[in-house]
Amino acid sequence: MGLTWKLALRNILRNKRRTTLTLLLISMTLAILIFTDGYMRAMSDVMVRSATRLYPGDGQIHHVDYLAERDGEKVISDVDGHLQRLQSTEQIASYSPRAMDFAMVSSSANNLAVQLVGIDPQLEAGVSKLESSLVQGEYLSSQGRSQQIMIGRPLAELLEVDLGDRLVVSVNNYEIDSVDQRLFRVSGIFQLNSKFYDEALIFVPLASAQEMMGIGSNVHEIAFNFVDESLSSDESLALWSELSGPQTIAEGWTTLMPDLATMIGLMDYSMLIVATILFVVAILGVINAMFMSIYERTYEFGVVLAIGTRRSSLFVLIMAEGLMLALISLVLGSILGAIAVEITGAVGIDYGNMDISGVALAEVLRPEITIGQFTELPFSVFVMTMVASLYPALHAARIVPAQALHKSL
């Protein structure tokens, strides 16, 4: 009805300061939600990317029983078939086969337990940051047999070796079922800025590793990256089973790195907590402001009820006032939120390689705009405002005219 809208609009314009503050409260709530959402998304994307693209890859293929005990005998035997499938899948950007097992590395100073990884240097460069993390010497140059070995800087310090120094690597050979030992020379030193990788991984050409392990041309792992990294967290993708063979299974980081998945889940949870706190504060603020406006008008409501206004109409009027506040705030809040996300997105938030629970944030955070920020979030703020209006509206509708008129005179 036209009268209700006219009254509602003029009523909210009556106390401009209170209305402005209420509008600010609601629109800031929305703007903060939008920004927090954009920020959290960027944060989790960077965290995931920092973790997966450092070394593990978006996804990995293993023998179905390999990961349970990292048993070196559980190999991927049809390597070519798997690589061909990866090659012909459009969504896959890169892949790298790896032969790996527990090993001992010895220098003249020290013996240490590590993981020996045999890689195809070129393919590996497409999946992990190994090549770009080189700090000394050269990246592995061939995948055939050679004496080249790359180790992390902390490991080099523990072993007290430098470029060109000798290292002896011992690993189990499954063919002859005894230990195979070989001599390597440190050809490159890398620093992935992850304590675990830098101290525990040593890289040699794929063929050297395969020969030492006695696994022919088989490998233990094929790591791969998607073109669109966001696919990697989608466990329902048909691709996972398409890439798997009869004896192998392809899995994404959400299964391979459950700790990271938990942490990302925790971030969603923090978003929920932030939202809840904001909502409680905003609801109380809106209720308070609307109650003040109703208390001031108690006598007026007594009069309009006396002259024949139905209680339901009064209820509808207050809800209409809430609705107008909500609608104006949604527009305002969406604009403010979009501006905040756009600006920080353009400038970027730099944490300078800060470490969050072992994952170094390797990139500048750029908060992202999504459709949900301008549909779901405004909708929930709208619902919140209407819920907050409910109580004052019910209160107004319950005013007893005889009392309202008596008290105020």
Next chain:
Amino acid sequence: MKPVIETRELCRFYGAGDTLVKALDDVNIRIDPGEFTAIVGPSGSGKSTLLQQIGGLDIPNHGKVLLKDKPISEMSGKELSDFRRDHIGFIFQAYNLIPVLSAAENCEYIMLLQGIPAAERRERVLSMLAQVGLEGREDRLPGQLSGGQQQRVAVARAMVSQPDIILADEPTANLDSQTGMELLDMMHDLNRNEGMTFVFSTHDPKIMERASRLIYVEDGKVIREETRNG
């Protein structure tokens, strides 16, 4: 002649025990069509309570109120609210008007609730505002009108919905005596010319003199009734 309003053994108590206030105590009055009646009594005597009862704003503890033989004190909720809209006009001491609506819009308000078509609303409002001497001030907000003018708009608003009776609770109490007299004279004119039944309360002797009938209340009881000529 059928009375417009009749009360029977009307009682309204507030509080309980030691603090019990008998705001109305066995009140039996009758208002006939065309009356211009004053309810007179000191402050706290029960005038407002009586007007609220006969206007269906409140429910009695005992007794009943009949409007044209209908027991309004037995209605409830929406029924009563619609009944007030269609049959009773109210004027209070002050702040009668919705501050965000113009004089004309305030007058239109009840007719809007009644669902009267726009053209008729407009016509009734303009002619009534002219009758109460507010021609040319139709679009002013209440805040842009003097106290006397606001009360005139309140009278006009009560008149346009064409109720059976207009109840005015100390309509002149917030006005200076000159303006108060003018308002009352205007109400009296409407009573004589349009035949509208008015019941108003006052404790001002000068205002009482204008009434054609006086009902004296004290401590919630009617102590005397008086009819005058002229």
